[in-house]
Amino acid sequence: MPVQFQGSRLAAWVLRAWGWRWVYHGFPARQGVAIVYPHTSNWDFPVAVLTKWSIGVQVHFWGKDSLFRIPVFGRWLRWLGGVPLDRSAPRGAVGEMVAQFERARQRDELFWLALSPEGTRKRTEGWRSGFYQVAHKAQVPVMLVKLDVANKCIDLSHCMRLTGDVQADHERMAQHLMGASGFKPQGASPIRPLAQTPITTQEGRA
Numbered sequence: 001m002p003v004q005f006q007g008s009r010l011a012a013w014v015l016r017a018w019g020w021r022w023v024y025h026g027f028p029a030r031q032g033v034a035i036v037y038p039h040t041s042n043w044d045f046p047v048a049v050l051t052k053w054s055i056g057v058q059v060h061f062w063g064k065d066s067l068f069r070i071p072v073f074g075r076w077l078r079w080l081g082g083v084p085l086d087r088s089a090p091r092g093a094v095g096e097m098v099a100q101f102e103r104a105r106q107r108d109e110l111f112w113l114a115l116s117p118e119g120t121r122k123r124t125e126g127w128r129s130g131f132y133q134v135a136h137k138a139q140v141p142v143m144l145v146k147l148d149v150a151n152k153c154i155d156l157s158h159c160m161r162l163t164g165d166v167q168a169d170h171e172r173m174a175q176h177l178m179g180a181s182g183f184k185p186q187g188a189s190p191i192r193p194l195a196q197t198p199i200t201t202q203e204g205r206a
Contacts, residue, residue, distance in 0.1 A: 007056035015050050022051055022154040027143070031104050031111045032159070033135040034059060034143040035173075037191070039116035041183035044147060048114070049080065051154050059114045062093075062130075083113070094133045101138035114145070118189045126194040127170070136162045144173055150181035166193050 015022070036048060052059050058081055065084035068074040083100075085093050097113065104111035113134065117127040135142045142162060146155040158176050162169050174191035182188050 008053040011050050011053035015047075015054055018152070020047065020051075020152045020154065022054065022156065024055055024156040027057065027112065028141050028159045030108065031101055031138070032113075032140045032143060033131055033138075034112055034114040034145050034156070035117045035131050036114060036145040036147055037117060037177050038147060038180055038182035038185075038188035039118050040121055040185070040187035042121070043183050044116075044121075047147070047154070048145075051156075052081075052114075055156075057112065058110065059112045061114045062097075094130060094137065097134045098137045101134070101140060112143075121184075121187060123187045124189045124194065126190055126192040128194055132162065132166065132169070132193070136164060142173075144176050146177050146180045147182065148180040149183050150185075 036044065060081040060083045062085045063077055063082045068077055068082065068084045083097075101111060101113075103109075115131055117131050118124060119128040119130070131142070141159045143156060144158045144160065146153075146158075148155065160169075160172060170192050177191055180188075
């Protein structure tokens, strides 16, 4: 059974007033990674947050740990669902997030992490590997969130399990996400890995 939530009517009204609609059939599991594509503008964030509130799910997102140390602003980020990204952690950012997924699984807690696979609003030559590493090592599904500004539609209807074949998985993601137009279409990065992503089945083992 898909995991459903009770959303905010006010947030839904605001989105509709802006001309936006969304496609959503529920989350396939209590833990997972949602990737939002394309990410080309600061406007992506308010649209994504309003969609999150409209659905009613408490989705988390990565943020630089320095931002969470800013008075008031840091507390606001945590309230929105922000998770500090500490790149200096002994296990690294990926290892820390995989451990957080494991704790959520053991407690049967809802924990979905949303992020941009591009990692920046500027065009790059491909996607960063963080989301792939986390989802594959934590063995959680990936929801492909298609942010299509041209049609003012946010599509959250497609989920997949990663196989460990990085190239093949990116090709499958491209089949669903291609055609989405961001606020700045020229800023969208191609759907391919920036570099070959090493896959490990256990922490520290290739």
